[in-house]
Amino acid sequence: MAKYLLLKHYRGNPEAVNCVPMDQWTPEEVSAHITYMNDFADRLRESGEFVDAQALAPLGTWVRSDLDGRTPVTDGPFAETKDLIAGWMAIDVDSYERALECAAELSAAPGANGEPIHEWLELRPFLTEMPDTVSE
Amino acid sequence: MDEARLRVLTPEVLAALVRRGADFAAAEDAVQEALLEAVRTWPADPPRDPKGWLITVAWRRFLDAARSEASRRRREDQVEEQPEPGPVPDVDDSLQLYFLCAHPSLTPASAVALTLRAVGGLTTRQIAQAYLVPEATMAQRISRAKRTVSKVRLDRPGDPATVLRVLYLVFNEGYSGDVDLAAEAIRLTRQLAARIDDPEVSGLLALMLLHHARRAGRTAPDGSLVPLAEQDRTRWDTALIHEGVTVLQAALARDRLGEFQAQAAIAALHADAPTAEETDWVQIVEWYDELAALTDSPVVRLNRAVAVGEADGPRAGLAALAALDDTLPRHTAVAAYLHERSGDLPAAARLYAQAAAKAGAVAERDHLVRQAARLNTLLREGR
Numbered sequence: 055m056a057k058y059l060l061l062k063h064y065r066g067n068p069e070a071v072n073c074v075p076m077d078q079w080t081p082e083e084v085s086a087h088i089t090y091m092n093d094f095a096d097r098l099r100e101s102g103e104f105v106d107a108q109a110l111a112p113l114g115t116w117v118r119s120d121l122d123g124r125t126p127v128t129d130g131p132f133a134e135t136k137d138l139i140a141g142w143m144a145i146d147v148d149s150y151e152r153a154l155e156c157a158a159e160l161s162a163a164p165g166a167n168g169e170p171i172h173e174w175l176e177l178r179p180f181l182t183e184m185p186d187t188v189s190e
Numbered sequence: 191m192d193e194a195r196l197r198v199l200t201p202e203v204l205a206a207l208v209r210r211g212a213d214f215a216a217a218e219d220a221v222q223e224a225l226l227e228a229v230r231t232w233p234a235d236p237p238r239d240p241k242g243w244l245i246t247v248a249w250r251r252f253l254d255a256a257r258s259e260a261s262r263r264r265r266e267d268q269v270e271e272q273p274e275p276g277p278v279p280d281v282d283d284s285l286q287l288y289f290l291c292a293h294p295s296l297t298p299a300s301a302v303a304l305t306l307r308a309v310g311g312l313t314t315r316q317i318a319q320a321y322l323v324p325e326a327t328m329a330q331r332i333s334r335a336k337r338t339v340s341k342v343r344l345d346r347p348g349d350p351a352t353v354l355r356v357l358y359l360v361f362n363e364g365y366s367g368d369v370d371l372a373a374e375a376i377r378l379t380r381q382l383a384a385r386i387d388d389p390e391v392s393g394l395l396a397l398m399l400l401h402h403a404r405r406a407g408r409t410a411p412d413g414s415l416v417p418l419a420e421q422d423r424t425r426w427d428t429a430l431i432h433e434g435v436t437v438l439q440a441a442l443a444r445d446r447l448g449e450f451q452a453q454a455a456i457a458a459l460h461a462d463a464p465t466a467e468e469t470d471w472v473q474i475v476e477w478y479d480e481l482a483a484l485t486d487s488p489v490v491r492l493n494r495a496v497a498v499g500e501a502d503g504p505r506a507g508l509a510a511l512a513a514l515d516d517t518l519p520r521h522t523a524v525a526a527y528l529h530e531r532s533g534d535l536p537a538a539a540r541l542y543a544q545a546a547a548k549a550g551a552v553a554e555r556d557h558l559v560r561q562a563a564r565l566n567t568l569l570r571e572g573r
Contacts, residue, residue, distance in 0.1 A: 077543040077562035084563050088556055089412060109555075112547050 066137025200311030289348025393451030
């Protein structure tokens, strides 16, 4: 088994095929989208491949320690041009091919006019612990 | 005896151990172990005196733990000198445990966790699941909390307001995992109300009951939020509403108003309206004025603006809103709602979309996006 992170972006990813903002859909289309996402997560729970899913607020800021090492410095809110992550789903699957299949299914969630959004998702493998059998 | 009834005994058993000279932290661990053993063995072999059984087993666990620590040799000797546990008097000094677990030296998150374990009898795993953190993290939070209060003396009464704040936090966490925290908060507040004579404790209990009564109406089958005005009122729990109103009336009759009683009065007026249109908004505004005088909280003033919008019309509501800081949580959502009521749909649609971006919860965000989508659809069709 291998763990992968499916990253969804508010912006910064290549443009989706069906990229109408959500508040311009009909309420029924919004509901259909949310149902699709929930059903997708439920299927992964049933197949034993679900690890975690979280949504992030679009608000946030950059932080670093100040040169005096005491007061943190912030640079925010995020500039409009910045890459912005909307949320993630972590999955634990048998193969890279299965991870691709999951990401494709998530990307096909319905959007405006009930058509699939075909949005670009980022698929990132987790680094794993070193197995004992190769560490010596 | 089911698990909930078993857990009712937790604070009394813990108080009994502390009374016999066990320190709080060790006693609390011992009680937790006794509860787990009870869950394991009682179904096959139920005891005649559940409380006595728990005290005996917990006390034995406490002695075992004390003995196994060589560095605590001296305390063990002290413990050995104690008389064997005899029949337990039915006095209830477990009230002090409420104060201890909500002690002002604890952070809110620690006070919540400690209260749920030491007073509520939940396991660390259940608490961790309810708050969506790893079990090891919650175990550490609880053990640090116990260290923080280890020097607090148990013989002085605390401030009930600190306990109420903790119980209110638990209630608002709602329902996640396999523990219904809202129901647990109600149970603990009920126990507290039976132990302490304070109209605000009753006020909080009434508030919880009245909110809990509407829970089934608050979400649609697909999990989405249903606003108060659109809820199917036949799904509200009339028995809980009746109980909440009765508890509240008894509290208000004492003539010592506090913020929980005022909030409960507002909840009672909503619960009392057969339809959304029949809501007594004028009286609700009056209660918000009382509440604002008691707390001076900006959140109260924001809710008051909504009520003013219903009582005196959306323009009056917008005027009340204009006086408030627009960075308040939900300010934009309230502005969107009042603009829609005043007929300015384009502004309302724009504000709903902005409010969605600022929402703090997924269900709230989804609800606000749906509102924006609804208005934008109307506007497109109207063109």
